[in-house]
Amino acid sequence: MEKIKGIQREIYKQDIFVKTLLKQLWEAKDQENFNSINSDYIDAINNHKFLIDDLERKVNLFIKPSEREAMTSELEALRYQLESNYKNHRKATCEVREMIREEERKRLFSHSSDETELRRRPVVSKTAGQRAANVTSDLHRIRSLLADQVERSRLSYEALLRSSDNVNQIREEFHSMRGVISHSKSLLNKYGRREITDNILIILSFVFFYATCAYIIWKRYPF
Template sequence: MKLHITPDISSTETYQKLFAKLQNPDINYQNYVKNLAKHHFQVKAVIQDILGCSSLDKLNALNEKGRALLAALREELDSLDLYGRESGDEKFIIELEAQKHLLAGLLREFRDANVNTLFNIEKAQREELLKSKIEGESNLRNRKKPAKKDGLSMSSGVTEQLLAISRQLADTTQRSQATLDTLVSSSSAVHGTQSELENTAGTISQSSKLLNKYGRREFTDKVIMFFAFLFFLAVCLYIVQKRLF
């Protein structure tokens, strides 16, 4: 894709016009011309960088930079337009029209540079992808040749590994069976101990009931003896009282 760039501010004729404008005694006019020329040169530099760009990330970064510079250029043109209308000086109006024409050409170059560079990047990516595919197929064919020679040795190695794994599984199964037998024996012992503990708990419970019963009887006997003693004392006091009085 061929990019067409029209003559603009970077040409010799444009430089001559720029220097002629800077000879104008109006300081405000000179400042506007200098600022606009600076923005034009900066955008032109970005366009050249875009044309030499080889990656999408860098292209996006340059696009952001270029759009920011173009926005600054438009702001400067708006300021020139406002000053020209307020001052009524014809040279500002003429300069504004000339700068708008240059801006239109600059925008075309910026757009064409992006389209051209994007086309070149996509083309390079397609070529790289095709090259990688061809190299991958070639490497695959080269790997298939020695694979046939090494097939038997690889199969033998795999078989030995499978046998070793089978032996390990058998040993693990035997150890698991022995562990299971031990657990069964331990479970039987635990059940026997549990039965003995239950019997012992029943005996203790019966003994506790008997002790409680004997305790209640002992308390009842003590109460009866206490009241009998009181009755005896009362009888004794009664007899003594009768004899004395």
């Protein structure tokens, strides 16, 4: 059971690490930075999936079928979170790559004549400023959403740990009560056997008493 708890802790730590990398992915400014973070993200989420699969194997090996329902629900929640991370990664990959390509196109087409540049500078500056403000606003919103997800994951992790401790405590109390019940049953059986023995001894005592009386009477008053 301690091994399963250890894997659970690693899964929640890995989930927080994956969300941190996803947040950094949204904030990538160039293709090189994006590729580096994306490579780390893929390794992290593959490790996340491996840990969940390992937890499922351990549950099937070490948890009794009658006690497996709570762990099955937790596994479903973990797999749902993993799938959500996959979806967010696909969305980030598409949108951030498009944003980086757009910025590269702007740099390529920005080399024009000085006169044209001077005429277009006010318009371009205004448009670029507006786009930059929009991108910054979107990044702040995404950062806030990711921070909320990380906080919810942390709270879920703590709640599940408390639930796991409660389940273990109930299981230990059940095993303790089962030992008490078994001991009580043994005592009752022993008491029942002793009561039968006492009854037999009483009957034998009466038989011996009446036999003695009959013998005395027979000796004193022979027929």
